[in-house]
Amino acid sequence: MWKTSSILAVVVLALGGGAALPETASNVFESSATPTPANELDRIVFAGLSKLEIQPVLCSDATFVRRAYLDVIGTLPTAKEARDFIEDADTENKRVALIDRLLEREQxxxxxxxxxxxxxxxxxxxxxxxxxxxxxxxxxxxxxxxxxxxxxxxxxxxxxxxxxxxxxxxxxxxxxxxxxxxxxxxxxxxxxxxxxxxxxxxxxxxxxxxxxxxxxxxxxxxxxxxxxxxxxxxxxxxxxxxxxxxxxxxxxxxxxxxxxxxxxxxxxxxxxxxxxxxxxxxxxxxxxxxxxxxxxxxITPENPWFTRSIVNRVWAWLLGRGIIHEPDDIREDNPPSNPELLAYLQKEFIAGGYDLKRLYRLILTSSTYQFSSVPRFSDPRAEAGFASYPLRRLEAEVLIDAINQITGTSDLYTSAIPEPYTYIPQDMPAIALADGSITSSFLTLFGRSARATGMESERINNPVPAQWLHMLNSSHIQRKLEQGPRLKALLGSGRRLDELVEELYLTILSRPPTQDELATVAEYVQSASSRRDAAFDIAWALINNTEFLYRH
Amino acid sequence: MSANPISGNGTSISRREAMRRGLCGAAGLMLTDRLACGAPAAAAEPDKALDKAPANVKAKSVIQIFLWGGMSHNDTWDPKPDSGREYMGDFGQVIPTNVDGIQLGALFPELAKQADKYSLIRSMTHGINGHETAAYLMQTGHAPGERLAYPSVGAVFALFKSPDYQGLIPPYVVLTKPAGRFSEEGFLGPKFKPFATGGDPNAPRFEVEGVVARGITDQRQKARRQLLDKMDVMGAAMAASPQMTAAKEAKEAAYELILGAGKDVFDLSKEKPELRDRYGRHTFGQDCLVARRLVETGVPYVTINYPGGWDTHKNHFQTMRRQAPQLDQGLAMLLQDLSDHGLLESTLVWCCGEFGRGPKVDWQPPWNGGRNHYGKVFTVLVAGGGFKGGRVVGSSDAKAEEVQDRPVYPVDLIGSIYRLAGIDANARLPHPMGMEAHVLPAPSEGAKSAGLLTEIM
Incomplete structure (x- = not known):
């Protein structure tokens, strides 16, 4: 892993525009509904995409509930929250209603x-x-x-x-x-x-x-x-x-x-x-x-420096990429990929009285925010046109909070210079840490921002082998899986295997398993020497799944 | 800390990502506190410096044995039998070595047989008596209390040796526990943190953090990996995504350590039991054997943090009787075994604590025959990697209280190690904020120096 790789990953978008996915995957991640513009923002984005002859695809309900929780409150939905949303029959309104609820959450x-x-x-x-x-x-x-x-x-x-x-x-x-x-x-x-x-x-x-x-x-x-x-x-x-x-x-x-x-x-x-x-x-x-x-x-409505920067930054935070990209590199020779979209957001933001939550809501309730993350467009302009929701690894803090929520455990965060105000309650989630000096080796390893320069790029979400070693095989994660009270209670609850597996999937991936997945798991349990070990292994495989580790 | 956040050079990053991130992307994958693109924190700085370094690199790898707490010098490698019981306590006896004129304390019969392989610096000095400050100085070469937190020697090796190092194992390994913040990365950032193995190599199974998990057999690891592959629906559905490609490459590299060649390096069952016996069936002895195996695969820097402390204010003589024989056995065998494998010429070994201990025994309560901190003079053992054996550098006075001749300061010792490894001590270190920082302080910065150890190089 520390050797120089002779092969840099070459971007190969093997799928042509709109190629069909295997059925299971498309059921899991995508919705069959045809996307239509929900607001003016969408009309501008859709117009840009139709110029590229791109027909976007919407994400599934299960994908949406997870995405919305992680993006709006940096917190994984519980199994119940995920199930309630997926089973909610009000398909017309439930996504907007969820966004409204999340915007009011403490987190x-x-x-x-x-x-x-x-x-x-x-x-x-x-x-x-x-x-x-x-x-x-x-x-x-x-x-x-x-x-x-x-x-x-x-x-x-x-x-x-x-x-x-x-x-x-x-x-x-x-x-x-x-x-x-x-x-x-x-x-x-x-x-x-x-x-x-x-x-x-x-x-x-x-x-x-x-x-x-x-x-x-x-x-x-x-x-x-x-x-x-x-x-x-x-x-x-x-x-x-x-x-x-x-x-x-x-x-x-x-x-x-x-x-x-x-x-x-x-x-x-x-x-x-x-x-x-x-x-x-x-x-x-x-x-x-x-x-x-x-x-x-x-701070005037006429000054473009002011509103352009904030609406572009909020857009980049939610959609993984600025309309001007990077969002902290605005300059004359770095034009917006969609000037009309940027101008529209600025206008709306000013009209709304600089109301940040209103801006969040405008973006989060758009159809654009609901696009599938499955890469299917070979046109290199698709990314800057926001044709797909971009995959991003969870931030260090969000990741450890999710693991702790699943297992019912907590982590210790300390400062190298301990003094009053660096001691914090044990059950405090990492997203609530005030001070960048209060940290843990997990947060450092997973690229938490050093907060030295204020650049967006200080937070590093690229995967490196040492992170995988930690997730796959460290005593830190192993202890949480084997001894965490919440997971232990779930695994020891005496449920039927298929019920147990469904609960694990909803807890960790925020969706129920497919028939294929149930079969894979059942086969593994049969071949394993102990059912207890097998159950841990399934939980282990779920938290090491890219579907868990990434926003999608 | 379970794992070293080093990324490969150019691994785990797609071409597009590399271009998007521009100049600083590939080099700064995990350097979370680096400065932004376009700032002068040139990651390429060390490469330029290497051009100026001596071409003749003798020390390809380094094994540092750090005796935290500070080992007594007059009880061990600088005995003063004539100074009497007031000074020598229970250990007045000395033994000859296989080099004429060199004597050791009687606690080191095995090292006495290897004296031709190492040299003893008996005039090491810095005068600092606090653990943290002295340890920082002995592990970085920089005076404590400067405005920057400098990286340890191991992290500097990781920085300069990474470009050419091709191994699976991280370039800076610590057996088995990190020594605290002074053995670590300093301002170089988390990419240069040592990989601390955890576990115990003397246990039936050496559980290396992140590599060998407790209670999970290789068979179960393999079964789990297959299960994970089958369950990774998204990885399959989105295989075309550069993010998924990067994740997959990083995961495969991790599995090279967990199930591939990487873990074998830590598997001491691959050694003959007789050899393991000769190293000593204790943690330190087996640490030494692991260190040899690591060096054999090319790891540039291995630190053994001595398992157990040498801070013997109390119970000094009992602790020394228990601990010194293990140090003697493991270190002597390491030198012998490196030599048997033809590795001693290319492997530099250095062993010392952050300071020595008071040469005069403190018989007063509460110490009741203890030794306290002593930075004025103490002894360092160096071997291999271009250092000559069978020599003594400098000397202390008759009671081992003062440097008698040829003082050796931390920059002299560490500078000599860098010289033998081909690292330019004047090279600039990449500070994340572009601040001026060098491998070692220049004489103009007031660091005391009496010259490199040319007499044994």
């Missing part, structure tokens, strides 16, 4: 705080050094905002303009969660996070012009260990001699050191001119925090 805020945590870099220790208490405060604010469905414009304004203690005012940590607290470093983080753009692709003058707007942020330690205030500091009082280097307060240094009012004004204390990323120039008013000036520029 919605947990799961999406995890996603935001990656791009907002919520992590106590190296390299961003938010510190444990502040990471919790930052996360608490993000989670509460998502739970109350705070309008996105307010969410961003609070992040851009808040002042106060890192322990008490969650959003001030936005300016602390950057590795380089220089005006340019902060401007780069703002551009990446809120404008979806990498400043290394910018002309230099654009970044330096924008950086002026972030040149008056002060960071000041307090007498409490690791506490730091973020504030508007036009006179650079936090950078005078006796204090510490600009932007990097030595938190353990006493505030008394060299304190008092600055005696020397900075050399560049005259009127300063900033340039917004769209080229407009502004002389900074002396009586206003330039962060507010920037927020006023950014």
């Amino acid at each position: 919605f805020a947990d799961y999406w705080s995890m996603k935001w945590g990656d791009i907002l870099r919520i992590k106590a220790e190296f390299p961003v050094n938010l510190w444990p208490n502040a990471a919790q405060a930052y996360h608490r604010w993000v989670r509460a905002s998502l739970a109350e469905n705070k309008p996105y414009d307010r969410f961003v304004r609070e992040m851009l303009t808040s002042s106060g203690s890192n322990f008490r005012v969650g959003p001030v940590n936005f300016y602390r969660a950057v590795q380089s607290r220089t005006p340019e470093g902060v401007a780069s983080a703002v551009a990446l996070t809120l404008m979806g753009s990498r400043t290394d692709s910018w002309p230099e003058a654009r970044l330096s012009g924008m950086a002026v707007l972030f040149s008056q942020i002060g960071y000041k330690p307090t007498s409490e260990w690791k506490e730091e205030s973020v504030f508007w500091d036009p006179l650079h009082g936090s950078t005078v001699a006796g204090n510490v280097a600009p932007g990097r307060a030595a938190i353990t240094t006493s505030t008394a050191a060299g304190g008092g009012e600055p005696t020397v004004l900075p050399a560049n204390s005259g009127p300063q001119t900033a340039i917004f990323p769209d080229g407009a120039r502004i002389e900074l008013p002396p009586n206003r925090d330039p962060r507010e000036v920037f927020a006023d520029w950014l």
